[in-house]
Structures are given as structure tokens and as C-alpha cells.
Amino acid sequence: MQNGMHTDRDRCVRAVRSKDARFDGWFFTAVTTTGIYCRPSCPVVPPKPENMTFLPSAAACQQAGFRACKRCRPDTSPGSPEWNQRADLVARAMRLIADGVVDRDGVTGLAVRLGYSTRQIERQLLAELGAGPLALARAQRAQTARLLIETTGLPMADVAFAAGFASVRAFNDTVREVFALSPTELRGRVPGRGGAGPAAPATPGTLALRLPFRAPLNPDNLFGHLAATGVPGVEEWRDGSFRRTLRLPHGHGVVALTPHPDHIGCRLTLTDPRDLTVAISRCRRMLDLDADPVAVDDQLRTDPLLAPLVDKAPGRRVPRTVDEAEFAVRAVLGQQVSTAAARTHAARLVTAYGDPVDDPEGGLTHLFPTPEALAAVNPETLPMPRTRQATFTTLTTQLASGELHLDVDSDWTETRARLLALPGFGPWTVDVIAMRALGDPDAFLPTDLGVRRAASELGLPATPAALTARAAAWRPWRAYAVQYLWATDSHPINFLPA
Structure with missing residues (x-):
């Protein structure tokens, strides 16, 4: 789907008439006779085409004087995948x-x-x-x-x-x-409240929300990956939810995210309510909830060897992160070691250098350490080879000084180049950071053992160069192809925890 869809009037009219939820967030329908704006899937009878105006954002609708529809609540639709x-x-x-x-x-x-x-x-x-x-x-x-x-x-x-x-x-x-x-x-208007505010939650400062997404969404690898790689004290799987601590601009928080067929349940406990918008944004980003799974899967299905994987479990997302610098550090800790060993290394750092938090509902104990705290770590105390100690120290020092910037606004190409210039950063580490921290949907891991094993079993080329050539047809969604390839393995990252 291309940018500027709101300018394709015929296509927009068809989407509105079919009440197609796939287009929610891509454009908004402003109705000139009523002065309201809606999402494409609004359940009311569609207006006449001559009374429809299509705009690219809720802000544009509001700026033009239109009010949000009370039925379809367009302000709560998933964000644009763009x-x-x-x-x-x-x-x-x-x-x-x-x-x-x-x-x-x-x-x-x-x-x-x-x-x-x-x-x-x-x-x-x-x-x-x-x-x-x-x-x-x-x-x-x-x-x-x-x-x-x-x-x-x-x-x-x-x-x-x-x-x-x-x-x-x-x-x-x-x-x-x-x-x-x-x-x-x-x-x-809240049902059952009769004008009163909702009842106070069991835990003070806790909000219960629903995070929308575009269907389909397959939660298995998404939550399986987050749970299997979770750092003790910072992350846990408890009672059907992935829980973790959040370092936020005005304080900190704890979030519990629960997969449901039509939404993700989100329970947020914040020390400062001003962090609500940021916390929601980061959780949506971690779960890749603003993706367009139909566009992704349609592209990957064009490869006859990938198509059966997509058809079997469509809607896979890329498990990402709430903190780009944190993920980069964890990627270094996980170089050439098992998932369990990486979790152990990270947990030791968390206990020694993370900020303690109180979690009355579970077993979370700390925020992940800041780059500044990690830059002060004596590398000799880290149970890893000297070359990786040097990699860890260089990374944390550059993050702490601001010389290396990893955030939602990072330029993907420039940041890749800066990471590759650091000692101990090869293509696999850089691309896994690009995929899961920077959010590049086309990041690819042709040297990854799991990817190569899956490729060989499917009849795809198994050598990195040949697989990269074949994967050109999967662009710009190669990061999603990696999820489908990984899912052929029996590793715990591919299964929703019990």
C-alpha cells in the first residue's frame, strides 16, 4: 500500500462502502453534511460519496473543523503503518x-x-x-x-x-x-457509570486499556520471544501476560500485556501520569501493533516456498523493544551464547546496576541499567571473553556520551554504519539491532543459524549470499520473513507460554 492513499478517491470510497478495517489509520473520512470524521470501518450507513472528504490524519480532520465520530471513535484506531x-x-x-x-x-x-x-x-x-x-x-x-x-x-x-x-x-x-x-x-457515556467516573483500580495508579491492532495478529512468536528472552527482574511471564518495567521521561512504570483475539490488554502502573502517552506508544512499538499484516503477508506469499508458512499462521509481528539502548546492550550480551546464558548475564547487571522498583503484583524488581551506569562497570568483572568485554565497554561508553544515538528517530542507514564501525559488531549483531530496536522492517539475518536451517529445510538457498539474493523478492518485509523462518523451529521463542 502506498503513501498518500487519501488522494485515491475511488479506492477510499470502496474501502468505506465495504467497512474494511484494514484501512483504519491509513486515512479518515470526513463527512461534509454532518461535520464528523470516521474511520473507514465505521458501522453506520456510509454517506453518499459526494459528501465524503478523505484526509490523511485525525489532526487534519480536527484542524478542518470536523469532530470525531462517537460510534467508531476514529481517534482510537491503530496508527498508520507508514x-x-x-x-x-x-x-x-x-x-x-x-x-x-x-x-x-x-x-x-x-x-x-x-x-x-x-x-x-x-x-x-x-x-x-x-x-x-x-x-x-x-x-x-x-x-x-x-x-x-x-x-x-x-x-x-x-x-x-x-x-x-x-x-x-x-x-x-x-x-x-x-x-x-x-x-x-x-x-x-461510559456504560454502567451513570455519569460517575470508573471505579478505582485495585492497584493505585493502574490503568486498564485496550490496544487495537490490524488483524490478523499471531501472538505466538511475538509473546513467545519476549517471554523466552525476558531478563529476570525486568521482565516476566505471569498469569498469561508479559510484564516488564519501563523507564519513562517523568518516572517509571510497570506494564502487563495480554493477548486477546481482537485487542491487546494493557495494564499500566505509572509513578507519573504524564508518562501515559509515551508508555502506550512504546508498548505498541514493542508489539509492532501498527504493522499492516495484510500487505506484509501478501508480499511474502508471492514466494511459493514461504507461502505455506504464511498461510499456516498469518499475521506474525516482529518482537521489538521499549528501549533501543537497552536492546543493543542485550544483543552484545547474547553474542555467541545461549538464550539462557544471555538472560543470566543481563540479570547480574540488572541486580548490580539497575534502579530498584516496587512491584506489588509480581516479581519485577528493577529498571534495566542506564548506559551511564553500565559505562562505569569494570569490564574485568564481566564473565565473557576479553574481546566482548571491549565491545560492551565501547558500546556503553558511546551510548552514555551521546556519541552513539539509538532511539525511535534514528536514521537506519547512518546508525548501521556507526554500529559496524564499533569493535565486535558484525552484520548479525547490527541487523538484529536494526530489526528489533530501530524497527527497520527490511532488516535481514542471512547468517543466522536458525534462518539458514529453516531455509535449507524449505528448499530455499542456505548460503548467506544466495539466500540474500532470493530474499530480494521479499523486500521491504524481510524482517517479517525472518519471523516466519524462525517459527519453523521448536525453540521456546516460537510458542505462547502456558
């Missing part, structure tokens, strides 16, 4: 906006992170999304406010503060403008 499959300026800007950079540092801070002028960023976002960074951040604040209004009993002033509004007045005005209801009226 932002996680592209590495250009607009995509990087959207990832940073989702991570709360505009709310924390303003448009100037966004520009500094991206290395462009505010005018350049404004111009490109307006051209592609019909809204600038402030409007996009405002739409995100409105969505967060609605979530807090409907799922918590927080006082409205606290909701305004947590959602990132500068004042209660700005919060009230935005909610009325976007949803055509006051905050109190919006809360009053």
Missing part, C-alpha cells in the same frame, strides 16, 4: 511526536532531534499529513485525555495535566472541539 516502515523525515518526526517529544520539548526540541529547521519540518508534515507538529501533538493529547476520562476516576484537572495540556481551560476547549462533548459528558 511511520514504522519508513526512515524519512516525516516518519521519524511522527515517531518522535508519538513518543511525546513535542509535549516535552516543543517544536524546537523536535527540530533539534531531527537536525532540520522548524520550518522544514512544518512544511513536510503539512504537505503529507495536512497538519503541523503542534496540531498532531494536540490530536494525540485529545486521544490520551479521552482514554483517561473514560477509563479512570481521575479528577478532570488531573486528566488535563496527565494528557499534557498546559491548562484546564485548554483541555476543556479541546475535548469539546474534538468530541462535541464536555469532559464530564464524555465520562457520562
